[in-house]
Amino acid sequence: MASKTKRGNQQTDNTAVVLKHRLRDHFIAKTHRCDLCFDLFAGTGLCSKIYSEHFDQVVAVDERRAQLEQFPDLQNCVTYQGDNYKLLPWLMDRYGSPAFVDLDAYGNPDACLQFVLRFCKCPVTIVVTDGTSQARRRAQVTPPAWKMRGVYWSALSIRWQEWPTLIHTHLHDWAEEQGKRVTDWRYVTPLSRAHSQGDPPVYYGAVIQERAE
Numbered sequence: 222m223a224s225k226t227k228r229g230n231q232q233t234d235n236t237a238v239v240l241k242h243r244l245r246d247h248f249i250a251k252t253h254r255c256d257l258c259f260d261l262f263a264g265t266g267l268c269s270k271i272y273s274e275h276f277d278q279v280v281a282v283d284e285r286r287a288q289l290e291q292f293p294d295l296q297n298c299v300t301y302q303g304d305n306y307k308l309l310p311w312l313m314d315r316y317g318s319p320a321f322v323d324l325d326a327y328g329n330p331d332a333c334l335q336f337v338l339r340f341c342k343c344p345v346t347i348v349v350t351d352g353t354s355q356a357r358r359r360a361q362v363t364p365p366a367w368k369m370r371g372v373y374w375s376a377l378s379i380r381w382q383e384w385p386t387l388i389h390t391h392l393h394d395w396a397e398e399q400g401k402r403v404t405d406w407r408y409v410t411p412l413s414r415a416h417s418q419g420d421p422p423v424y425y426g427a428v429i430q431e432r433a434e
């Protein structure tokens with residue numbers, strides 16, 4: 222299942238890459254251990270490359286072989302092709318609990334996020350891209366991880382400006398359910414919505430602690 226992969230020069234969809242990388246630098250500096258990082262929407266490895274300089278071991282997952290085939294050759298990074306959510310229990314078993322988890326999803330990252338909140342040892346740092354707001358413009362069911370039983374949402378159900386509140390409320394509530402709390406929360410968005418069809422993805426990070434810590 223593990224694959225050491227080769228390089229290429231094809232681009233991946235990477236909106237606001239400077240913003241994303243600054244957010245990652247910020248949260249790497251907040252991370253309590255430097256042993257293990259999971260990069261679960263790893264794409265062509267731009268973020269894994271950064272992590273390989275800070276963590277002893279990087280575990281990168283992408284469902285698309287074409288993405289992994291462009292990965293840089295990083296000594297301390299192992300790549301897996303597959304659905305991250307299905308692989309997560311096995312990865313935790315094999316490598317242990319990560320200090321840092323990257324969920325650069327563009328779609329909805331919350332199924333993996335909930336798994337991390339439930340099973341990862343604290344403190345754990347998370348950095349997330351959430352593109353859920355893009356999908357809400359279409360007649361789409363709300364993300365299954367929200368457990369709203371097939372409820373569809375309308376484009377006007379929540380304004381983009383209120384997205385940080387929705388994300389923080391979810392994160393806070395899901396952490397609480399696991400006896401944990403959200404610290405060092407930071408949320409950033411691209412400066413302009415003009416480049417994007419519909420709402421652009423948003424970026425956030427946090428350090429998750431045990432409630433008593």
Ligand SMILES: C[S@@+](CC[C@H](N)C(=O)[O-])C[C@H]1O[C@@H](n2cnc3c(N)ncnc32)[C@H](O)[C@@H]1O
Pocket residue numbers: 233234235261262263264265266267268269282283284285288303304305306325326327
């Ligand atoms: C925005 S790109 C990631 C960019 C990457 N972090 C980088 O810095 O180069 C999102 C990636 O997530 C992958 N992806 C989407 N759903 C996935 C899933 N369920 N499991 C694994 N990978 C997934 C896509 O194939 C895509 O390559």
